[in-house]
Amino acid sequence: MRSEEDLEKGGFVLPGELVGTTEEFKPGDGTAIIAGDIYSTATGSVLIDRKARIVLVKPNTVTPNILIVGDIIYGRITDVRESGAAVEIAGIEGKENREIVSVRPGDIHVSNVRDSYVKRLADEFRPFDIVKARVVDVERMRLTTAEDSLGVVKAYCSNCREKLVLEGKKLKCPVCNMTETRKISTEYGKGIM
Ligand code: ZN
Numbered sequence: 001m002r003s004e005e006d007l008e009k010g011g012f013v014l015p016g017e018l019v020g021t022t023e024e025f026k027p028g029d030g031t032a033i034i035a036g037d038i039y040s041t042a043t044g045s046v047l048i049d050r051k052a053r054i055v056l057v058k059p060n061t062v063t064p065n066i067l068i069v070g071d072i073i074y075g076r077i078t079d080v081r082e083s084g085a086a087v088e089i090a091g092i093e094g095k096e097n098r099e100i101v102s103v104r105p106g107d108i109h110v111s112n113v114r115d116s117y118v119k120r121l122a123d124e125f126r127p128f129d130i131v132k133a134r135v136v137d138v139e140r141m142r143l144t145t146a147e148d149s150l151g152v153v154k155a156y157c158s159n160c161r162e163k164l165v166l167e168g169k170k171l172k173c174p175v176c177n178m179t180e181t182r183k184i185s186t187e188y189g190k191g192i193m
Pocket of ligand 1: 157174175176
């Protein structure tokens with residue numbers, strides 16, 4: 001049995017996120033191999049056992065959490081329509097160790113994306129993006145990203161799914177060099193813990 005102190009702590013991940021490669025690690029609990037890479041199958045914290053070269057994802061303990069107006073949440077974009085984007089809510093800032101159960105999907109209305117006018121929502125969010133947003137209406141689970149620190153904190157290349165890196169005001173794929181736009185948070189790429 002390995003004790004948790006021996007493990008190196010990684011970031012907070014959602015299912016489907018890349019957590020390592022089979023060249024570096026063996027897949028542990030909460031992970032699966034897809035085409036030579038190791039992906040998370042759980043919502044929780046990445047843990048790395050350097051000695052045994054195992055990467056695993058420790059799921060969050062299931063404790064219901066009720067969202068209130070003003071809470072900052074983390075979630076994944078599941079759908080982008082003309083009028084709004086749907087968000088699968090995964091965690092609350094400051095309460096990352098608690099999973100949210102039975103929370104309906106959040107909605108970022110096109111008017112709540114940024115302070116300025118949004119012409120095309122697909123230029124701001126794409127499915128699989130990880131966003132940080134503030135709850136503005138609990139009844140309808142309305143969210144806003146119209147603050148500098150809110151918006152996309154992690155995004156993947158639409159072409160090859162590699163993690164995009166911030167370059168100036170745009171996001172660039174280090175593999176295929178594709179450039180994409182988003183409503184980018186000032187905390188982009190800083191880890192979402
Ligand atoms: Zn790419």
